[in-house]
Amino acid sequence: MLRKIRITLATIVFLLILWLFLDFTGTAYHYVGWLANIQFLPAVLALNVGVIIALVALTLLLGRLYCSVICPLGILQDLLARLHPRKKKVGRYSYSREVKWLRYPVLVLFIIALVAGVGSFVALLAPYSSFGRIAANLFQPIYELGNNVLAGIAEKYDSYAFYHVDVWVRSWPTFIIAAVTFVVLGILAWIGGRTYCNTICPVGTILGFLSRFSFLKISFDEEKCRNCSACTKSCKASCIDFKNHQVDYSRCIVCGNCIDACQYGALKFDASRLHKAHKPQEAHEVHEAEGASRRAFLLSSAAVLTTAAFAQEKQKMDGGLAEIEDKKAPKRQTPLTPPGSLSARHFQQHCTGCQLCVAQCPNEVLRPSTGLLTLMQPTMSYEQGYCRPECNRCSEVCPTDAIRPITLEEKSSTQIGHAVWVKENCVVLTDEVECGNCARHCPTGAIQMVPLDPDDETGAYIPAVNESKCIGCGACEHLCPARPFSAIYVEGHEVHQEV
Numbered sequence: 001m002l003r004k005i006r007i008t009l010a011t012i013v014f015l016l017i018l019w020l021f022l023d024f025t026g027t028a029y030h031y032v033g034w035l036a037n038i039q040f041l042p043a044v045l046a047l048n049v050g051v052i053i054a055l056v057a058l059t060l061l062l063g064r065l066y067c068s069v070i071c072p073l074g075i076l077q078d079l080l081a082r083l084h085p086r087k088k089k090v091g092r093y094s095y096s097r098e099v100k101w102l103r104y105p106v107l108v109l110f111i112i113a114l115v116a117g118v119g120s121f122v123a124l125l126a127p128y129s130s131f132g133r134i135a136a137n138l139f140q141p142i143y144e145l146g147n148n149v150l151a152g153i154a155e156k157y158d159s160y161a162f163y164h165v166d167v168w169v170r171s172w173p174t175f176i177i178a179a180v181t182f183v184v185l186g187i188l189a190w191i192g193g194r195t196y197c198n199t200i201c202p203v204g205t206i207l208g209f210l211s212r213f214s215f216l217k218i219s220f221d222e223e224k225c226r227n228c229s230a231c232t233k234s235c236k237a238s239c240i241d242f243k244n245h246q247v248d249y250s251r252c253i254v255c256g257n258c259i260d261a262c263q264y265g266a267l268k269f270d271a272s273r274l275h276k277a278h279k280p281q282e283a284h285e286v287h288e289a290e291g292a293s294r295r296a297f298l299l300s301s302a303a304v305l306t307t308a309a310f311a312q313e314k315q316k317m318d319g320g321l322a323e324i325e326d327k328k329a330p331k332r333q334t335p336l337t338p339p340g341s342l343s344a345r346h347f348q349q350h351c352t353g354c355q356l357c358v359a360q361c362p363n364e365v366l367r368p369s370t371g372l373l374t375l376m377q378p379t380m381s382y383e384q385g386y387c388r389p390e391c392n393r394c395s396e397v398c399p400t401d402a403i404r405p406i407t408l409e410e411k412s413s414t415q416i417g418h419a420v421w422v423k424e425n426c427v428v429l430t431d432e433v434e435c436g437n438c439a440r441h442c443p444t445g446a447i448q449m450v451p452l453d454p455d456d457e458t459g460a461y462i463p464a465v466n467e468s469k470c471i472g473c474g475a476c477e478h479l480c481p482a483r484p485f486s487a488i489y490v491e492g493h494e495v496h497q498e499v
Contacts, residue, residue: 003259009069010068013069017036017131021136021140021359023360026393036356038055040052041129042128045352060210060211060213061215061216063252065253067194067203068254073127073201074204080190084190093236093238096238098248102200110202119376120353120371125200126353127201129354134181135359137174137179138178141169152164174375193237194237197253216270217271218269226266231261232258233261237255239251239252336474336492337492338366338387338394339414340395341403342495356398360397362393363385363386363388364384366380367379378394380492387474390408415496415497416493417472417491417492418490418491419438419467419490420489421465422485425485428460432460434461436463437479438480439476441475441479442476443473444499445469446465447463447464447488
């Protein structure tokens with residue numbers, strides 16, 4: 001009963017978080033966006049005190065329930081373990097000691113990288129970010145391809161219930177890292193269940209320390225134990241030593257598998273005052289039905305889940321320019337960070353590279369960075385679209401406060417960069433034609449067409465940029481007809497300004 005409740009809650013949480021990353025319409029965030037905000041590391045970086053206190057209290061009461069019910073990467077490991085090709089999937093684990101020489105140094109290095117702003121190392125180890133990287137780079141393209149198949153079928157019946165979306169790799173390095181992470185997680189899950197959680201994951205190490213002092217724990221009743229080792233073989237955290245009747249509570253994720261596997265009722269979930277850490281003590285027998293009822297109540301109150309119907313938004317398109325040659329990204333001296341990120345430094349120190357904003361960006365402006373220190377953190381580029389003034393979705397979905405929530409009015413007055421004209425690429429000079437596309441589509445009127453020769457107003461007109469009015473939205477860069485490099489591009493600002 002306990003195990004079924006935990007699996008049910010974990011399944012619902014996993015599917016809803018997965019939907020949050022797969023959905024490209026913005027619908028999921030309005031219903032389940034709070035699931036991103038209750039993840040441990042994002043809550044710490046966003047200084048979400050309420051969530052931090054709740055998660056700490058949950059751990060001190062029930063142990064590492066967060067890892068088995070709320071953390072999507074932990075749930076993914078359980079799913080991968082169940083997909084093991086071997087027929088014998090139950091009773092294939094064994095007890096192993098805590099790998100302290102790896103576990104705690106990794107945590108120390110993680111904290112140092114977090115303080116120093118080495119975002120690439122943080123993104124590589126943060127559990128929520130690892131799951132987001134896998135979901136956005138491996139699962140979302142499959143989801144989008146399935147959507148396009150349905151869109152093609154619907155089109156034949158004059159239905160617009162689905163619409164076609166572009167499927168493309170936003171960053172090959174991040175895609176490769178996501179694939180490698182997925183494979184490594186699968187191998188570790190097949191071999192040792194929760195090996196990653198209990199040896200590498202920094203969040204697991206922190207919560208593991210707190211769970212040593214949890215009020216309710218799984219304990220042995222030595223009088224009932226027959227030393228059959230069923231509990232040890234079913235423990236995917238490899239933390240139960242049946243020979244000495246001990247449980248390593250720093251690694252126990254309270255999955256309930258051991259209680260379900262024990263045929264003699266020798267394991268139970270009770271208050272820690274009845275036993276000391278790792279040393280079982282004699283206690284009053286508790287009926288299994290009572291224990292199941294108590295566990296069900298605690299698990300149910302730990303997570304409040306909602307479901308919502310899937311809806312589609314109308315696709316926004318810029319028109320029917322024929323695809324002649326793909327645009328290439330210019331070399332920017334200063335990378336562009338999204339409006340609301342305040343500055344490159346603030347963004348680098350708070351972003352964990354979870355890819356949620358990348359997956360949710362409707363204009364395909366955000367993509368993972370390839371820089372060494374900012375690897376996998378989002379950066380902006382305008383080959384696929386531009387940052388529309390009427391869109392602030394990235395600031396809405398960011399759970400770490402790396403992109404602070406901003407209104408549309410604030411976004412329209414936030415200068416993240418300024419446009420730069422490249423004379424050598426402009427079609428007005430290379431093809432000797434009239435253009436003015438950049439000026440026509442500039443939402444702030446920062447670009448004006450002026451005569452190339454001030455003394456000849458009947459000659460060619462070229463763009464002139466008023467940097468004080470430009471907000472760096474990239475409309476000019478994206479809609480410039482020059483290929484493969486635009487004749488006008490946006491240079492980023494280290495610190496955002498108000499215009």
